[in-house]
Amino acid sequence: GLKKRYVVRLLRTRLEQRIQDILDRLGQVAQDLGLDVFAVGGFVRDLLLNKQNLDVDIVVEGDGIAFAAEFARRFDCRIRTHRKFGTAVLIFPDQFKVDVASARTEYYLEPGALPTVEHAPIKLDLYRRDFTINTLAIALNGSHFGELYDFFGAQRDLQEKAIRVLHNLSFVEDPTRVFRAIRFEQRLGFRIGVHTEQLLRSAMRMGFLDKIGGHRVWNELVLIFKEANPLPAVLRMADLDLLEYLHPDLLLEKRAKKLFANARQAIDWYRLLFTGEPCRHWLVYFLCLLTDLDDQAVASLCQRLVVAPRLQQIFTVEREAAHRATNLIFWRRMHTAPPRPSEIYDWFQPLATEVLLYAMARSNNEQVQRCLSSYFTHLRSVQCELVGSDIKQLGIAPGPIYKEIFQRLLAARLDGELVTRQDELDFVSQHYLPNKHTNE
Ligand code: ATP
Incomplete structure (x- = not known):
């Protein structure tokens, strides 16, 4: 009907041609194999929100691996399979990737064994997802191309700009969703639903975050800090007592605002001046979050979150070195002569760019700022001529x-x-x- 035509128009007008072509081909193969195949999740959510999303997720009612293998055979692409999970990744010649998953059908084969629900397999698959807004599916095969399936009120929640879980045990089942809820809320400019927020708070209170490994908490934190502007999510984490959960001494609201704003300036400055040079902005922001923790607290937080050794070094050793260097510049200026360029070079050269940008954000001393920027713009590229x-x-x-x-x-x-x-x-x-x- 109307909705299908509307969705088809979205698919035809909002997506790059190469993605349209891929969806068409997926639909062809599905039709030929007699399988129902859907685009699902964040891809569909963002299509309806008119936001670009290049992560195409496909769910097949039936054997997703066999489907992907047939697709790869017919069209020029590689395939990587994970038998254990019934998933496959299609890898196109330009490295574009499409994830394919299987919705299990075996429970539904016996007629009459269960009340017949249309598309029970995909519905069950979507029921396991984190939030209602991620449960939309669009059929791709043949004459069904463009049919939108909304089993859990996703369109309503998109309209109401609400992040809602699908059932009361959602956060207990998977506490990483606590972080995901905040990330989606802040990224999309939505609001976590009232009931969902209660469930979130009570899962927190009951200590369910302790039940997942520290490295999973860390992964979710990194995703939050990788957002273009993580400050609103950090403030929301404070509001939901998540910062306190991480460490009681983490940065307070008012100072965070100032420091994150400075960090943003430093990052923008760096990117403007050194286009193309790597700068992991999330590291700069994360260092800002840690600013009030002493060395020991940072070290123990890193341990708890199972942070990779190289990053741990940045958060502990290099951070301390940056603090020492900037203090030294400050005091030398007050009492004796300013540091020589070769000294500045020796202090800053061993430190990651992100640590130096953090130091820049944190310092309100003009001399320190000047040393850092002269290091970036001049000193670090000085070389001697002899070989x-x-x-x-x-x-x-x-x-x-x-x-x-x-x-x-x-x-x-x-x-x-x-x-x-x-x-x-x-x-x-x-x-x-x-x-x-x-x-x-
Ligand atoms: P992003 O733009 O951040 O990639 P996304 O919606 O694509 O957003 P992913 O993390 O790539 O999110 O996850 C893909 C899909 O898998 C999501 O749409 C979501 O429904 C589901 N998903 C991911 N993590 C979980 C989880 N912890 N619990 C339930 N469902 C999840």
């Missing part, structure tokens, strides 16, 4: 001494003592060759 063969030509045998020579050359160059290649050659001769300057 190993130049040193060798001067008659110095290759060995560990080279490392020291290059370090000293770089330091002297950073401090403006060496400007030209000849300066560097003279410097090496003077310091490392005996009797070179004794003839005057």
Whole structure:
């Protein structure tokens, strides 16, 4: 009817051509195999919300792996299967991926064994999902192409801008949904439903988050911090007592607002100036969240959340080093001379970009800011002109001494003592060759 025509129009007008083509082909294969195949979840949600989403999720009523294998055979793409879960990933030549899952049908084969529900398999599959807005399905096969299935009131909740769970035990069943609820709420500008919020709070109170592994909590946190602007979600986490759950000393609301705003400025500045250079904005924001924790608290939080060693190093060792360096710059300015460029280089060079951007966001001292920005815009790219063969030509045998020579050359160059290649050659001769300057 009307709705189907509307959905078909969305599919035809809102999606890139290559995705349309893929959906058409999925529908063809489904038709030929006599299977019902659906696009589901976030992809359909975002289609109705008119937001781009390139994660195409497919559910097949029946054997999704066999379906995907046939698709891959017919069209030029690779397939990766997970037998245990009945899932497959189609990988197209341009690396575009489509996830295919199986909705189990075996319980429904016996006629009369259960009251017949139309499309019971897909309905049951969707019932296991986190929120109503993620339970929409669009049929893809043949004459059914574009039929919208809404078993759980998803369209109503999209209209009401509400995040709602499907049943009362949802958060108990999977406590990571606590974080997901906040992430979707803030990303979409929705509101967690009143009843759903009660369920969320009571799952929190009853300690269900402790029952999942720390690494799963960490994964969800990372997803929240990877959102373009994580601050609203962080404030909401505070409101729902999740920050307190993570650690009682985590950043308070008022300071968070200021610090996150500064972090955003630092990140924008960096991206504008160094387009294309990697900058994991979520790390900068996460460091901001940790700012009031002492080293020991950070270390124990990292342990609890099973944070990967490299990141743990950033949150502990490098963070401390950045704090020390910025304090030093501050005090040196107050009492003695400002630091030399080579000193700034030595302090900042071992630290991740994100740690330095965090330091920039945190500092309200002009001198500290100036050191950091001169490091980014100038010092970090300074190099000496001589190379190993130049040193060798001067008659110095290759060995560990080279490392020291290059370090000293770089330091002297950073401090403006060496400007030209000849300066560097003279410097090496003077310091490392005996009797070179004794003839005057
Ligand atoms: P995003 O844009 O963040 O990828 P998404 O809706 O695509 O949003 P995914 O995390 O990719 O979310 O998950 C894909 C689908 O799987 C979701 O639409 C959701 O219905 C379901 N899902 C994911 N995690 C859970 C969970 N913990 N419990 C229930 N369903 C989940």
